Amino acid sequence: MPALTPDLLLRAYSIGVFPMADSRDADEVYWVEPKRRAIFPLETFGLSRSLRKVVRRNVYQVTHDQAFQDVVRQCANRDETWINADIEESYAALFHSGHAHSIECWKDGELVGGLYGVTLGRAFFGESMFSTRTDASKVALAWLVARLKAGGFTLLDCQFMTDHLRSLGAVEISQKDYVGLLGVALSDGAGLSRIGAATGGEASSTAASPTAGPDFGALDAVLGAAEGADSAPAGWVIAQLLGHTS
Template identity: 70%
Template sequence: MSVLDPDLLLRAYAIGVFPMSDSRDAREVYWVEPRRRAILPLDRFHLSRSLRKRLRSGEFEVTHDRAFEEVVRHCADRDDTWINEPIERSYNLLHSSGHAHSVEAWHEGELVGGLYGVRLGAAFFGESMFSRRTDASKVTLAWLVARLIVGGFQLLDCQFMTDHLRRLGAVEIDQKVYLALLASALGAGGSAAGAAGASAAGVGAAEFGALDRLLAGRPAGSPPSGCVIAQLLGQTS
């Protein structure tokens, strides 16, 4: 398999299914539908004192969609990974069409952390993250949550629970509950396929770029952007 059709990927996400592989070198891709799903409620992100301090310090320059392919490559660069080459190429195609996004953390010009995922309607499906410096992935996740809040998103899907995600506020829910939340986030009044088609066309989709306008509208001499992120998340945690 060389690549997954982008439209097929979006339709799969619209019904709660996503692709995985057994290893980096595996050729096969299979579809996964967990019975228990991890989500991070946007109003329950846990902003610890240390993370708040890190955000406000401006230690990291945080961007989005500047280095999508690099982020995916770094996420796949580990001993145990489900991201094989067909999956990597498939998400690069989704990014090119505007349906996959990355958030990057930079330190002194070096990419030291990041995450990527898929946007569909008012849902964001987090795929993977990496960190090469303390708290870099936490910072990118904090920025993502703030971006989703400002943009009017309803659902941040984390797929599988980890201790790391649990400490940041993620919870585990049954598949039936998840599918109801997903349908609401997609504005699904009809079939799941129809919802995917509408979202792919941009109908009723939340705004991933709303945070950029908020930050750009600040007066000269304002505190670092991370202070705004900390303030936004402090209101919800």
């Protein structure tokens, strides 16, 4: 397999495939295209009553893009993992190009949960999550969904369905339906046309203007406005953005 450059990774995600390794120590990486795909419907995502309470109480301090490589390493720190050294390095490069992001949960200065993934167009491709404290990864997911909704994203891909993801509201769709959703998420000019610019090449003339495209940082302005207007705690704002209770 050729080197996993940011350009190659983004082109792979644009057609619905992603890399995996057999183990942490594996030398090889292979491409995967699941026949069934798990996604989180952003518009109908709801917090359970118990998780809503945790989010509102601000049990964890939540940040984004503050400890990307630490989150990846924590996600790989388990008995069975598909994250080898090549994947870890390649996603670090993708992070520095602006197309990979992390959500971190902290408790008393310690990183206790989080997740990371890739953005392209209006799609976020969730890669992995971890938690060393109760509900920390669930809180990270809630903040991610709020961030994606605030930023104008339309697709949250979580690759393979698991019991854990299903319990959080993920649904499974066919590869054909997934490709359709992916096409919509990339169709506004914020997808492939921006790969060249993001990875050091030339952007297409069809690239969307920065103001028209999705914005992973849009939630920061929402939180800042809420804090300035009525000192609303961040957790309350997140719970409100996510609307109904599941």
